[in-house]
Amino acid sequence: MAGTDQLSTVFAALADPTRRAIIAKLAEGDATVTELTAPLSISMPAVSRHLKVLEGAALISRSQSGKWRASRLEAAPLREAADWIERYRRFWESSLTRLDAHLAAMQAAEQATDQTTANPGDVK
Template identity: 55%
Template sequence: MVQQQTSADHLNATFAALADPTRRAILARLASGETSVSELAEPFEMSMPAISKHLKVLQRAGLIERGREAQWRPCRLAARPLKDASDWLDRYRRFWEESFDRLEDYLRELQKSESKKKEKKNGRKK
């Protein structure tokens, strides 16, 4: 039970972090490679403290790692939580795909039934 709760907490943190477009944009940038905080902040019209808050949320969710090399403090993507979220979503993707497959089968049966009715109706008129 503790493992499930911890896993759920991590998943909640991941989705909460991904809920913000600025944080998603930061992750997209980091997918290209590690970079400094100031480089991450460049495209956004917000203060450095605001960017730092976004980075803290991402770091707490385990989505980024922050390093320290002399004066440079690089940020890098930590993709494991994204994989966990993707795995979780895959279960629902399979559900929807199976539901759509069943719907497709049902619609084909309806079309066959309608075709038979039309043939029967057209056959009587002749």
């Protein structure tokens, strides 16, 4: 993805559910293409293409030991994406806290109104 910033490349790579499944598997430890293909319903060449996208996003690295080529999760780009998302999580939590307070105030006002109308003889 020439000309694209790293964060965009990471999010584009993570947009695919197969690549997310591969990332989840690699979070358990290094794996070969054969090991990564086993739980998926796609071919080894398709998994290899997904690995190239993940490698291009720097989400994985690949090493060769003899005839085996293992993939390894690289967490740094995930940390950068999580940090970016974290700013917006704080925004939403703050917004939801304000909404909770507003709803509580509305419910309290409604309960006060209900009590007044339920006992009209008590109001002088």
